[in-house]
Amino acid sequence: MLSPYRVLDLTNERGLLCAQILGDLGADVIKIEPPGGSPARKIGPFFEDQPDPNRSLFWWSYNRNKRSITLDYARTDGREVLFRLAKDAHFIIESDSPGYLASLGLGYADLAAKNPALIGVSITPFGQDGPKANYADADLVILAAGGPLVLTGDDDRPPLRISVPQGYLHACADGAVGALAAHHERCLSGLGQHVDISAQQSLALATQSGILAAPFGADQFRRLAGGVKSGAMFSQSRWPAKDGWISCTFLFGSALGVFTTKLMRYLGEQGWCDEETAHKDFIGFGQALATGVEPMSEYARVRGILESFTAAHTKDELMRLALEKGFLFAPVTTIEEVAESPQLRARDYFQDLEHPELGRSFRYPGPFVKFSESPIRYRRRPPLIGEHNREIYCGEMGMSDRELSQLQAGGVI
């Protein structure tokens, strides 16, 4: 889909996913690393727990379908090389602090002056401008600033992050959306433009629009382990199973109450509760609790019934019931269970990529969608440091061997 286009990926550990998405769509992505390798290669976990820049699983996660060259573009001769590359490129993605590339004379405006059709994407914690644009950042910091952190975790403990860092991934995916929108416009106008992404703003999407509670004059959501509180009400979504936990949506109101009604009727039929409980008005139950028509103790009693039911069944049994009866159950799945999921296997989801230098292949999550006509292909495993220096510098840019060796000797490549 994007095979006619070239992407220069200058990002550090914050921005790697963005260009990988474009690479999955077929673009020719050149990852430009500092000599010695990207700092992202120092982030684990590592294959066989051996810290090595070519064994970083963090690096592998976000650099498939890219080629790698090394280049120190902070130096004058390196800067010239980057200009040459940018002249023929269609996208350039970067995630340095705002103003850093411009201070080297390599800001979007500098590059676009030579190549007006170039699209530049910048992925930063707070965006290119504003009072916090130069704040020091980390995954936890942007999660705190962007809204999802306060909503996550147990109510008697501090807010909690997802243990696999998520913050910048949201920003990177938004960066790919912006890049493609700019590309569509370029097809009309012939001109590129700059796309400015703030991770803080990207993360607000992870609040389920709870971020609008203030301007809507509404109660805010509050965190609850395995659920959420809203006003006086709370909803529990984690329930015990015989062999672990399940997630179950147990809510009321005109849309979700329908599922609860069906579930409670079934529990009645199966003898888990009396007829009266099974036939309560579960559409209106939430309102009845909120207005005090029904006491909260009644809510606790009904939840107790469901809990004794789920606790008596395995995750698999409950999943089968969800499929058969349309209940809103899903197993809380371990990474091992994900890797071995019959559903994902049936869809041929995981892709094995051979890493010849390590003598084996590794299993990667597969295409993010299935295109019928232009399927996503994993053409390249993540590159070794500077693996494509010769191929790109000499083979494609026409540098002579001597020029390349000079740049190498000077530490530029």
Added chain:
Amino acid sequence: MARRPLEDVKILDFMWVMAGPAGSRMLADYGAVIVRVESPTRIDTARTLAPYRHNQIGPDASALFANCNAGKFGITVDIGNPRSREVIFDLIKWADVVTESFSPKAMRAWGLDYPVIRKIKPDIIMLSTCLMGQTGPLATFAGFGNLAAAIAGFNNLTGWADRAPAGPFGAYTDYVSPRFTAIAIMAALEYRRHTGKGQYIDQSQAEASLHFLTPALLDFSANGRVQTGAGNSDPYFAPHGVYPAKGDDQWLAIVCRSEDDFRALCEVMKRPALASDARFKTMAHRRKNASALDEIIGNWTRGLEPREAERMLQARLIPAHAVQNSVEFYDDPQIRHRGHFVELPHPTYGDTIVEGPRAKLSRTPAQARRAAPTLGQDNQYVLEKILGYDEERIGEMVASGVLG
């Protein structure tokens, strides 16, 4: 005015609840013309979800619905009504893209699956998005993003080591997959531009979201390790945590990435000797003694106003931020500066507020152009202006009950 990037793209949108509509909302911001079909009888679940305007439940009161559907036109169509074919087929002929987010059997049951739609419009792009994808033993598993998040492994990776998994907040895959929905549609449009061919896109929201768990999946593939929730601890950095601050549910996130960060933190805390304390003198020591260190930091932050502490720490370039709720985010000077929230006129309420576009394009900025439609708000507009029906035909449609 500059052209909007997608102003020549027309989308017939059957998606509902959050994941799908949040994806097409992005395309609307870039100028795509979107006609959103709603059932007149089975209300979109998103209309029933909090937060509600001033806590008053009503069909247009949901902030979630308002946020996911700004910029789209809304038409009500009773798909069960035989005469609905006319309107739907005409809309298919008009559209470049058809999207839907029902469980896999629904479009087939209505006779509106891809083979049918492609016959009407051979170069159509159709995207189906659902929890688990169109095929496989769980294909028909229907529900919401909180369930897909659990199945995809997010819940088991969010929690304290000594407790049951807390899970991420809400319908987590509904926050990840919409970007991939928008990306896939734009990529398919690009493919059609080059080849003239449409296609069918099968999106499993769980599969798309697994791209956010790749390091854990590779750790299992490469090392056989099963990662689980590790609280707020980090394999590299210490301190790395969320600390109590002054006020109800007020917290401060602090991370030290380096020895410099930690020395600066000790100075801000006015405890410079801590930096050379045997328990904390290197990152490895601090990780080993993290709970003792967290307690010392927590005792310091407890008396501090979180925004003030954030400024003190950031003045020394230590990664730190107050943990913001909606009120604090809304007042955040950075968020104000970036124009994150956008006010729009609303037919019921006079005005409303939604989040603006997230990706800022320098030359042709995205824009939320109108509030989410009320139920059937644009029936007349769609039939008259988009489909070119005359008054008589529109009258027939209304009389036949197609619009509900």
